[in-house]
Amino acid sequence: MEPAARKRPAKSALGETPPRRTRVDRDSVLVALGELVRREVDLDALLAQVIDTVTRAMDADRGTFYLVDRARGELFSKAAHLPELREIRLRVGQGIAGHVARTGEAINLSHTEGDPRFYGAIDRATNYATRSMLCVPVLDRAGEILGVLQLLNKKGAAFDDDDEALLRALASQVAMLVESTSLYGQLRAPTGGPLRYRFNGVVGGGARMRRVYDLVTRAAGTDATVLITGETGTGKGLIARAIHYNSPRAGRPFVAVDCASLPATLIENELFGHERGAYTGADQRSVGKFEAADGGTVFLDELGEVPLTLQSKLLRVLQDREFERVGGRKTLKVDVRILAATNRNLEDMVARQRFREDLYYRLRVLSLAMPPLRERGPEDLEQLAYHFLAGFAQRHNKPVVRFSPAALARLHAHSWPGNIRELENCIEGAVVLSAGDAIEVADLPLPADPRELPAAGRKAGRGGADLARLSWNEMEKLYIEAVLAAHDGNRSGAARAMGIGRATLLRKIKALKIRA
Numbered sequence: 213m214e215p216a217a218r219k220r221p222a223k224s225a226l227g228e229t230p231p232r233r234t235r236v237d238r239d240s241v242l243v244a245l246g247e248l249v250r251r252e253v254d255l256d257a258l259l260a261q262v263i264d265t266v267t268r269a270m271d272a273d274r275g276t277f278y279l280v281d282r283a284r285g286e287l288f289s290k291a292a293h294l295p296e297l298r299e300i301r302l303r304v305g306q307g308i309a310g311h312v313a314r315t316g317e318a319i320n321l322s323h324t325e326g327d328p329r330f331y332g333a334i335d336r337a338t339n340y341a342t343r344s345m346l347c348v349p350v351l352d353r354a355g356e357i358l359g360v361l362q363l364l365n366k367k368g369a370a371f372d373d374d375d376e377a378l379l380r381a382l383a384s385q386v387a388m389l390v391e392s393t394s395l396y397g398q399l400r401a402p403t404g405g406p407l408r409y410r411f412n413g414v415v416g417g418g419a420r421m422r423r424v425y426d427l428v429t430r431a432a433g434t435d436a437t438v439l440i441t442g443e444t445g446t447g448k449g450l451i452a453r454a455i456h457y458n459s460p461r462a463g464r465p466f467v468a469v470d471c472a473s474l475p476a477t478l479i480e481n482e483l484f485g486h487e488r489g490a491y492t493g494a495d496q497r498s499v500g501k502f503e504a505a506d507g508g509t510v511f512l513d514e515l516g517e518v519p520l521t522l523q524s525k526l527l528r529v530l531q532d533r534e535f536e537r538v539g540g541r542k543t544l545k546v547d548v549r550i551l552a553a554t555n556r557n558l559e560d561m562v563a564r565q566r567f568r569e570d571l572y573y574r575l576r577v578l579s580l581a582m583p584p585l586r587e588r589g590p591e592d593l594e595q596l597a598y599h600f601l602a603g604f605a606q607r608h609n610k611p612v613v614r615f616s617p618a619a620l621a622r623l624h625a626h627s628w629p630g631n632i633r634e635l636e637n638c639i640e641g642a643v644v645l646s647a648g649d650a651i652e653v654a655d656l657p658l659p660a661d662p663r664e665l666p667a668a669g670r671k672a673g674r675g676g677a678d679l680a681r682l683s684w685n686e687m688e689k690l691y692i693e694a695v696l697a698a699h700d701g702n703r704s705g706a707a708r709a710m711g712i713g714r715a716t717l718l719r720k721i722k723a724l725k726i727r728a
């Protein structure tokens with residue numbers, strides 16, 4: 213059954229076993245998935261990419277991810293590589309995938325022909341010939357069957373044990389992905405309900421962010437222009453994508469234009485396109501972003517940077533969805549939704565006549581203010597820090613899984629002027645430097661700021677690494693002071709964040725003579 217070519221590689225002349233192909237694939241596929249999860253905010257798009265990556269990496273011809281809909285006792289295809297049917301539905305127990313969904317056991321068939329569990333109707337409906345099949349369950353943390361990953365027709369051979377092990381590893385990645393989204397809750401809800409992703413990829417459940425999610429949900433249902441404000445790195449771009457992917461335009465393009473990165477003339481070109489011969493060197497007609505986004509959403513990032521001359525043209529697009537290409541006479545009309553973001557105070561710019569008042573009012577039909585990281589509370593900070601830690605540890609292949617208490621305290625004490633982007637970069641730097649399973653203070657590439665850790669500033673001089681010169685008691689005192697400060701002096705909250713009881717914290721406060 214197994215062709216000779218699929219035998220394990222022989223030992224090399226040096227007596228070492230050369231690395232097996234699947235081992236290499238396995239790591240690279242896992243890393244690729246980690247990357248995707250970090251980038252994508254739309255669960256459907258993400259799952260489609262994941263299935264594509266997995267199917268190709270495993271040399272299969274087709275791949276499908278089924279979810280189990282408990283309320284109905286059915287499986288339905290959620291994402292597929294080269295799908296022939298928009299959706300496949302099976303009863304739990306029906307066909308190989310249905311069987312896996314019922315038993316939770318993987319099935320690897322070199323020939324589906326003649327297997328009584330095989331359900332031929334789908335092949336007949338799609339005019340496809342399934343030969344080999346590998347099907348593994350996707351289990352959640354509690355060990356419940358969430359779905360099934362299925363690969364068909366391995367190129368040139370049958371699936372082997374290594375393939376099965378890899379697919380199982382991938383299944384647990386997919387499970388984590390689904391579990392981190394609201395889709396999971398809906399799947400588990402007894403009534404089923406519409407399965408729609410909401411805020412996948414946006415981390416943080418604190419009160420400030422809940423208000424943002426609420427606004428995003430309301431904005432997504434409309435075609436209204438939204439102005440997203442907030443300091444740099446607060447997630448304005450991410451939220452713009454969340455609005456688009458939750459809106460009826462989700463299946464159409466999302467086109468982002470960074471107005472700060474281009475000079476005025478080029479932004480105009482970028483947005484509206486140009487006719488052939490519009491200027492020297494314009495030897496081809498080019499289509500602008502507004503045209504490219506027809507039916508979808510245009511996201512104007514850093515809109516505060518757009519010069520006044522261009523602002524009047526944007527106003528026209530906002531009012532009438534009309535414009536001309538650079539060097540063109542023909543008026544074009546597009547159907548786009550417009551989202552804009554800025555870290556400038558536009559009201560102030562209006563007062564100083566740097567920004568058109570009429571454009572400002574058109575833009576802020578709905579406005580959404582992203583909170584700075586330092587105002588999002590300690591839980592959000594930790595959630596984000598751990599989110600980035602997990603992603604970067606996987607990307608850089610590091611065994612690091614946690615922060616030392618002192619490192620966590622240092623994160624809490626920092627004021628994060630660059631917000632989430634600064635945190636993301638900081639954690640990546642720390643992961644790269646880390647040596648064991650924990651990020652230490654010395655790994656954190658944060659500037660020493662005497663105001664942030666007053667005692668450390670005085671005692672340890674400059675740099676996190678110098679903290680190593682402190683005694684254990686001094687270190688513990690610094691840590692407790694920082695966590696208390698991050699919780700505005702709330703002892704119960706601080707104790708919870710430190711993972712100790714309130715009574716223990718009170719005892720330490722007394723023993724270490726902490727002013728609290």
Ligand SMILES: Nc1ncnc2c1ncn2[C@@H]1O[C@H](COP(=O)(O)OP(=O)(O)OP(=O)(O)O)[C@@H](O)[C@H]1O
Nearest residue numbers: 413414415416443444445446447448449450632633
């Ligand atoms: N809530 C969040 N959860 C996870 N990642 C986040 C979150 N918010 C922001 N990020 C990440 O932080 C980085 C900065 O986010 P983004 O680019 O959306 O910020 P921005 O406010 O648009 O920044 P700028 O104003 O500088 O363009 C991105 O890598 C983004 O993925």
